[in-house]
Amino acid sequence: MSDQALLERCRDRGFTPGARDVARLLELWRALRREPAQAKVVAAALCRGDGGVARKLEQSFAQAEGAERALRLRSLARIAGRVPVAGLPELLDASLEDPEPRVVREAVRAVGKLGEALPGDYEDALLRVAREAALPEQRAAVEALGRIGGEASLELLDALRDNPDPELQRRAGRARTLLERRQASALPSPLALAPTLEHPxxxxxxxxxxxxxxxxxxxxxxxxxxxxxxxxxxxxxxxxxxxxxxxxxxxxxxxxxxxxxxxxxxxxxxxxxxxxxxxxxxxxxxxxxxxxxxxxxxxxxxxxxxxxxxxxxxxxxxxxxxxxxxxxxxxxxxxxxxxxxxxxxxxxxRERGDRFAYRVASLPASSHPTLAALMARVAAPRSGERVWDPFCGCAAELIECERLAPGLRLRGTDRSPEAIAAARANVAAAGLEGADLSLTQADVYAGSPGPEGAEVILTNPPMGRRTALGADGLHASLARFVDHAARVLAPGGRLVWVTPSARATAKAGRSAGLRVEDHGWIDMSGMQVTLQVLRRR
The missing domain is CATH 3.30.2130.30 (VC0802-like)
Structure with a gap:
């Protein structure tokens, strides 16, 4: 792939880079250093990465030059806001002492943003930066202290009231107010949603x-x-x-x-x-x-x-x-x-309750539980039916079906071992270990639910560039799957899914003898798809 093509992929906010993309992205970022707007696009793509990207960014961190260390650290901090990054605390400790000011600033910002999610106490390190570093790093440290600091931070912020730099003064005043208010509001404020409202x-x-x-x-x-x-x-x-x-x-x-x-x-x-x-x-x-x-x-x-x-x-x-x-x-x-x-x-x-407490593991392309719940309601499974999710991801669709109709025969397949591991973790968290449920790593065409087929096929198929169903293009691949589903469905069975190619999949369904129903569109992070049901007569 050319540099221009890779840059265009980075512009697509739906592009989630994987570990294998990191080396090329870093190389492209270095090539674009003299074009800040373009380099920023590549940096944003790295920040959308997953745990595998984080591990690649951690490798050879110390050997990278200063600006690249800052880029890597910024990306790691953003990724750590979504998934655990085991080596980040050690990198932050070292980066707060880094000779490159840009790295110190990124470390300070990361501590301020991640705050209580980080193990250990970073207040002393930030206080040192605020006292001893150059002005840009002082400003960043003062701002971070407003988020994580305590009494020692308040003393320093008070001492900065008369600092000659107006911007440092402003940030110190803001940080001081945040700390004072945080201390004043230390008591928890849990929600109490059980009472009936007094008025409509x-x-x-x-x-x-x-x-x-x-x-x-x-x-x-x-x-x-x-x-x-x-x-x-x-x-x-x-x-x-x-x-x-x-x-x-x-x-x-x-x-x-x-x-x-x-x-x-x-x-x-x-x-x-x-x-x-x-x-x-x-x-x-x-x-x-x-x-x-x-x-x-x-x-x-x-x-x-x-x-x-x-x-x-x-x-x-x-x-x-x-x-x-x-x-x-x-x-x-x-x-x-x-x-x-x-x-x-x-x-x-702010408390979402425990409706999706089973979601202890997720993947970048996995279904949001609300989408899985929508599809399960449309599928309306009945106890005893066989339900197959051929692209089960993290198993949200299977779990939501079992919540609606306990006693189903659930089958999930996915070619990704990470997906199967995440699905098993979620199934365990949902308390479904005793259910009639199997999760198997298999290709969609090799992993059908058995000789009896399935009454319900319920799935969110892969749609991104990295997860295409085949080499023929997305529309053709989805149509091919519809033809396969028509053969797998038991009499009276239904395929319930979301499709970005509603016309093409509807045409394929009718050609395979299925009855087509569209149930409105769904927004999947900017991609509009159709919630579609294809029923075998």
């Missing part, structure tokens, strides 16, 4: 797509009090109006999340409107009733962006007023999402 509420259910199916689950699982109004707003949102216990909302498996909706007051500067909205009696009383202890929240914004200056103004205003709700970045119970275009604040609980 508006609720937003956010989903990846197939909003009609999410609404159907809500009607099936929620008590009548919540169902005063159920409204499907496009494929990705369902709105409820009703009154009940929010704990019921935690039981829904198909939405990505749920949030209580309150008005964002109109007029004026946005920060002032947000303050007025969170101080409004209806919002404040509701969150206080559902939180065991002080109510702490963080702000987010529809459309993305941190808007740090605005967030900081909101936090300072609420602190000055000793408001019942505090905008804090640590130990928060709620996220308040600001939707300026729709004039609303959506309050989302």
């Amino acid at each position: 509420a508006e609720v937003r259910l956010r989903c990846r797509g197939a909003g009609r199916l999410v609404a159907e689950e809500a009607r099936a699982l929620l008590s009548e009090g919540w169902l005063e109004r159920v409204q499907v707003l496009g494929e990705q949102a369902v709105h409820l109006r009703g009154q009940g216990s929010p704990a019921e909302l935690q039981r829904l498996r198909t939405p990505l999340d749920w949030g209580l909706v309150f008005p964002l007051p109109p007029g004026g500067e946005l920060g002032e409107r947000v303050v007025a909205g969170v101080e409004a009696p209806a919002l404040a009383r509701t969150l206080q009733a559902l939180t065991d202890g002080p109510v702490r929240f963080r702000l987010s914004f529809v459309g993305g962006g941190h808007r740090r200056a605005l967030v900081w103004r909101v936090a300072q205003t609420l602190d000055a007023r000793a408001a019942a709700l505090r905008n804090d970045s640590r130990g928060v119970s709620w996220t308040v999402e600001v939707d300026e275009a729709r004039g609303r604040l959506v309050c989302l609980p």
Whole structure:
């Protein structure tokens, strides 16, 4: 592959590099050093890597030149935010002493971002950088101390009030405020979602797509009090109006999340409107009733962006007023999402509950459990049926089927040994060791569920460039699989899956004698796919 082709792959945010890609990506980054915008694209791709990428980046770390060590460390820190990186603590210890200032800055930032997830105490090391290093490293260290520091950090930050550098002063003041607020809010604020709300509420259910199916689950699982109004707003949102216990909302498996909706007051500067909205009696009383202890929240914004200056103004205003709700970045119970275009604040609980507690292992291309739950509901398996997932990944689809209909005969195959290991870990965490379930490393065409076939084939097939089904292109490969599924399905059986090639797979299904049903589209990280059912007559 040419350098230009590799660069184009890096621009695709769906490209997740593997261990075998690291050497080429580092080589390309070195070649593009004089073109910062292009080099940044390659660096971003490395940050999307997995544990295998991390291990490659750790190798020969000390022998790399300074700028490359900084790049490697930044990538390792980003990866460590998703998966464990065993060697990172030792690398951070060494990097905080590195002669290259850029490496020190990346180490300081990594400590600040990962914070409590890291073993050991890094406060003394950051204090040394803040006292002894050059100004750019001091600034980074002061900012990180605001996230992980203690009493010694407060003393240093107080001493910086009169520092001649205004930017260092500003960062020290911000860090000092963060530390003081963190100390003041040391008591936990767990959610208390069991009480029934005193007044009817508006609720937003956010989903990846197939909003009609999410609404159907809500009607099936929620008590009548919540169902005063159920409204499907496009494929990705369902709105409820009703009154009940929010704990019921935690039981829904198909939405990505749920949030209580309150008005964002109109007029004026946005920060002032947000303050007025969170101080409004209806919002404040509701969150206080559902939180065991002080109510702490963080702000987010529809459309993305941190808007740090605005967030900081909101936090300072609420602190000055000793408001019942505090905008804090640590130990928060709620996220308040600001939707300026729709004039609303959506309050989302930070605790997701244990609905997907079985997900102890995951892979970059594995299904999100909410998607698996959607497909399981559409498949509607019945106890005793044979269910086969030919690309089982981490086994979410099989687990969700068993939750709906215990007593299934479950079969999962995948050609990846890492996927089978992850699937076995998740099956064990779900408590399904005693179920009729087998997981086998096998190619899709060699790993059919047995001579009797299957009543249900339920799967999220591989769609990325690295995981194509064959050499003929994705559309042709998916059509070939449909033909295979038609032969494997038992009479009356159904293939339930998501397909990026709905027309091609529907045509292949009809040619194979299957009846085709489309159930809406699903957003898979920017790729729009169709939830499709192909039934054998």
